[in-house]
Amino acid sequence: MPETSGAELRWSIRASFLRYVAALPDARASVSDGARLTRDDPQLVVYPADPDATTDSTLAFRGDLRLSGHGGLLFVRLAGPRIELGIDGGTAVLSVEDPTSEDGTGPRLPLVTVTLTRTEDGWSGSDAALTADGVALFNHVYPAGAPFDPLEIVTTATAAHVVL
Numbered sequence: 001m002p003e004t005s006g007a008e009l010r011w012s013i014r015a016s017f018l019r020y021v022a023a024l025p026d027a028r029a030s031v032s033d034g035a036r037l038t039r040d041d042p043q044l045v046v047y048p049a050d051p052d053a054t055t056d057s058t059l060a061f062r063g064d065l066r067l068s069g070h071g072g073l074l075f076v077r078l079a080g081p082r083i084e085l086g087i088d089g090g091t092a093v094l095s096v097e098d099p100t101s102e103d104g105t106g107p108r109l110p111l112v113t114v115t116l117t118r119t120e121d122g123w124s125g126s127d128a129a130l131t132a133d134g135v136a137l138f139n140h141v142y143p144a145g146a147p148f149d150p151l152e153i154v155t156t157a158t159a160a161h162v163v164l
């Protein structure tokens with residue numbers, strides 16, 4: 001089993017999107033179920049490991065980030081990310097719980113593809129790119145394949161500057 005106990009996923013998603021939402025006059029951001037937002041620049045969302053759902057091929061995390069604005073027209077929920085490891089270190093897929101329902105009961109949404117490489121204390125994910133399935137979540141602003149931010153999975157908790 002991959003070493004994810006005590007691990008966390010740190011990801012700025014796509015910094016331009018977080019900045020865009022933060023600049024809306026009625027912007028709201030909430031984190032729950034163990035997720036945290038940092039004050040780093042770019043700002044990171046930190047999702048703690050979910051060892052019970054982690055398998056040989058899946059790195060699972062919990063935590064729920066919700067962003068809203070534009071009088072409720074904009075609502076994006078990014079919760080319970082899971083990374084399906086690619087075969088032989090190939091492209092991995094990060095999915096999130098159904099972002100359209102409050103309780104995430106619908107099918108998971110494959111959000112980005114990402115190239116994972118081992119680091120001293122976990123994994124680093126580069127070349128993140130939006131899937132075709134993820135396009136609607138961002139109001140069709142980003143096309144399929146649009147670059148998303150790199151991510152880190154660390155096994156030691158050194159996260160500082162915790163806001164929430």
Ligand code: HEM
Pocket residue numbers: 016017020070073074075076137138139141142
């Ligand atoms: C009242 C409805 C909306 C209006 C008036 C609106 C307006 C805008 C404007 C003016 C921009 C350009 C901002 C800039 O370049 O600084 C933008 C960007 C964007 N909007 Fe909206 N928007 C609306 C709804 C939504 C919704 C529902 C979503 C869904 C998530 C969304 C997602 C985005 C994204 C992803 C960007 C690109 C941010 C970036 O990476 O720079 N918008 N929007």
